[in-house]
Amino acid sequence: MDMSKIRLSMVSLGPSDWELVTIKALNRLKSVQAIAIPTKNKEGSFERSITFKIVDRLMQEYHFAKPLISVYTPMKFKHSDWLNQAQTLQEAVKEYGTIAFVTLGDAGVYSTVYYLLDIIKEQNPQLYERSEVIAGITSFSYASSKVKKPLCLGKSRLELIPLIGEEVPSTKIYMRPSVGMQTSSIKDEGEIYTFENLCFEGEHIQKSKISVVRKYMTLLIDFVKPAKGDVA
Template sequence: MAKKLYMVSLGPGNIELITLKALRTLKNCDAILVPTKSANNSFDRSLTYKMITSIQEEFGFTKDIIAVYTPMKFKQKDWQNQVDIINNSLEKYDNICFVTLGDSAIYSTVYYLLDIIKEQNEILYNNSEVIPGITSFSNASAIVKKPICIGDVGVKIVPLVGYDVPSTTIYMRPKIGMDTEALKENGEMFTFENLGLSNSTIYPNKKKIVEKYMTLFIDFVKGAK
C-alpha cells in the first residue's frame, strides 16, 4: 500500500474553525506529527499541540503523536531534519499527518518540506496532499466584523523583514469575456475556475479569455523562499 503524507492546516487556533476535511484526515491517519520550537521536543509552549489535544478530546479519538523540532531559523538542515522525521515515521506508519496552524499557504513550513520531498522522494511527493485551512487574518477579520477587502479595494500581505520583497498577486472578480492580455505575469500564473464545483478546471497558465465569474488567477512569485 502506498504511504500517504497529509499536510493538514488546523485553522487559526479555535478548534471550531478546523475544516471537516482536516478533521476527517486526522481521524483516519495513523500518527500526527506536531511541530515544536523546543529542542527537547517538549510541547509546553506549543499552541499546535494544544489544538491537537483539544481536537482529539472533543471528537473522541487518539493518535500517536510525534514531535517535530521546528526551530524556525530558515535553515536547510532543519527542514531536512524534519523531512527525515517524516520519512522515519513512514517506516512505522502508512498514513501520517503533519500539522500546521492557520492555512498552509500562508508562511508555513509545509512548502519548505514538500520542496525537499519532491526532490528526494517523488513517489511520496505524489502521494502527499495539502489540506487548506482558515487563515489567522480571516479569523481576525471575522472577530472585528471588518472585511479585509471589499468592492474596489485590494489587499497586501507583507512580511516584516525590513527589506523589499517580491509578491505573489491574486486577481479576483473578473468580468465574463474579459481579455487577460493586460495582466502582467511576474511569476508563474495559474487560472482556477469554479473551484469546488463538478466542472472545476485548473489551468497551469493565464487563461486568455474569462469564461466564468468564479475564476481567480494567482501569479505565484518565483524564488519566494
C-alpha cells in the same frame, strides 16, 4: 487523486480555535495512523506547542487518539533544520503508513509546509505525489472577523506585507473578472495558474493564464518564485 493513495497530509489547523478547524482537516486527523506536531524544544515535549493543544482538544472532543510524533522546528529558517524535519516526516510515513503534519493558520501563508514539501519533492518524488495540503483559515481572516471589518471590499484590494525590512516580490491573486474579459493585461511574472469553478462541477485548474474568462468563478494566481535558499 485517489485519496487512498495519500500518505502524507499537510493539515492546516486555522488560527488556534479548535472550532475553526475545518471538517476536512478533522477527518484527515482521524483517518491517518499518526500525527506529526512541530515542537520548539529538542526534547520533543508538546507542553508549549499550540498545534498540540488544538490536536489534543480535537482528540478529546471527537473521541479519537493517535500516536504523536514530535518534529523539532526551531524556526531559525535554516535549510539544515528543514532537512531534518523532512527526514522525520519520511521516517514517520515508513513507520506508520499515513501521517498528518499540522501547521497553524493556512499552509499557503508563511508556513514551513512548503519548505518541507520542496525537499520531499526532490528526495522522494513518489511520496510527494502521494502528499496533499489541506487549506485552513488564516490568522488575518480570523482577525477581520473579530472586528467585523472586511479585508477588501468594492474598489479596494488586499496586500500582505512581511515585516522583514526589505522589499519582496508578491504573489498576485486576480479575482472578480467579468465573463468574456481578455486577460492580456494581466502580467505573468512568476508562475501563473487559472482556477475555474473550484469545488464545483467542472472544476478546472490549468498551469497558465486563460486568454478569455469563461466563468465568473475564476481566479488567477501568479505565484511568486522565491529565490533559492530563501529565508525569513
